[in-house]
Amino acid sequence: ETGVTQTPRHLVMGMTNKKSLKCEQHLGHNAMYWYKQSAKKPLELMFVYSLEERVENNSVPSRFSPECPNSSHLFLHLHTLQPEDSALYLCASSQDTSGWGTDTQYFGPGTRLTVL
Amino acid sequence: ILNVEQSPQSLHVQEGDSTNFTCSFPSSNFYALHWYRWETAKSPEALFVMTLNGDEKKKGRISATLNTKEGYSYLYIKGSQPEDSATYLCARGTGNQFYFGTGTSLTVIP
Numbered sequence: 001e002t003g004v005t006q007t008p009r010h011l012v013m014g015m016t017n018k019k020s021l022k023c024e025q026h027l028g029h030n031a032m033y034w035y036k037q038s039a040k041k042p043l044e045l046m047f048v049y050s051l052e053e054r055v056e057n058n059s060v061p062s063r064f065s066p067e068c069p070n071s072s073h074l075f076l077h078l079h080t081l082q083p084e085d086s087a088l089y090l091c092a093s094s095q096d097t098s099g100w101g102t103d104t105q106y107f108g109p110g111t112r113l114t115v116l
Numbered sequence: 117i118l119n120v121e122q123s124p125q126s127l128h129v130q131e132g133d134s135t136n137f138t139c140s141f142p143s144s145n146f147y148a149l150h151w152y153r154w155e156t157a158k159s160p161e162a163l164f165v166m167t168l169n170g171d172e173k174k175k176g177r178i179s180a181t182l183n184t185k186e187g188y189s190y191l192y193i194k195g196s197q198p199e200d201s202a203t204y205l206c207a208r209g210t211g212n213q214f215y216f217g218t219g220t221s222l223t224v225i226p
Contacts, residue, residue, distance in 0.1 A: 003159070004159065031212070040218065041218065042120070042215075042216040042217055042218045042219075043205070043207075043214075043216040044216075045213055045214065048212050048213070050212070055212060056212060056213065090160075099211055099212060100147045100148065100209070100211075101147040101148045101208070101209025101210040101211060101212070101213070101214065102147060102148040102165060102167055102209060103209075104150065104162045104165055105150075105162075105214060106159075106162065107152075107159045107160040108159055109157065109158055109159045110159075
């Protein structure tokens, strides 16, 4: 496997379910990101991890809970979601969070989430 | 909020045509501008990262320019091919965050 992988690619869940999205990067990067893309909206940053520590949390509801056990893996735990949370969830990684916005982020293919 | 605007929203061109689209962003406290190419059901693919005013980058038939003083970047595709059909995203990089535009969806008609 190369690059950034995400599983599952598609997920349908009820509002009372608990599920997790998984992301794995094979690039030796130190930073990982979760993004959300809703229909007709830009990619929206949710969480940033650098060296397994969360460095950014952009006012995301607590029903989304990230976990970064090591620099290669990132999870997004989901519980009691709402239908408006249906979206494409993308993971990305970069060499570092340089603080200058210059590091290229490498993306996975995303998980298409539908909340019923 | 650092709004990044892209235009047009969508574009249809004939195979062989050259085309270009625009990314506009706030010019203050600029650090970097990124372009991505995103095909349906695939991962967004990095095309260019641009940092200096007047920067020009080229990759095959695709090129980009940057004007940080007025806050815009152009992406050009010369001799469009059907495989160029994708959504092209730009993102303003600042701190450890990217602020994305909504993209330009390009369809190249054979």
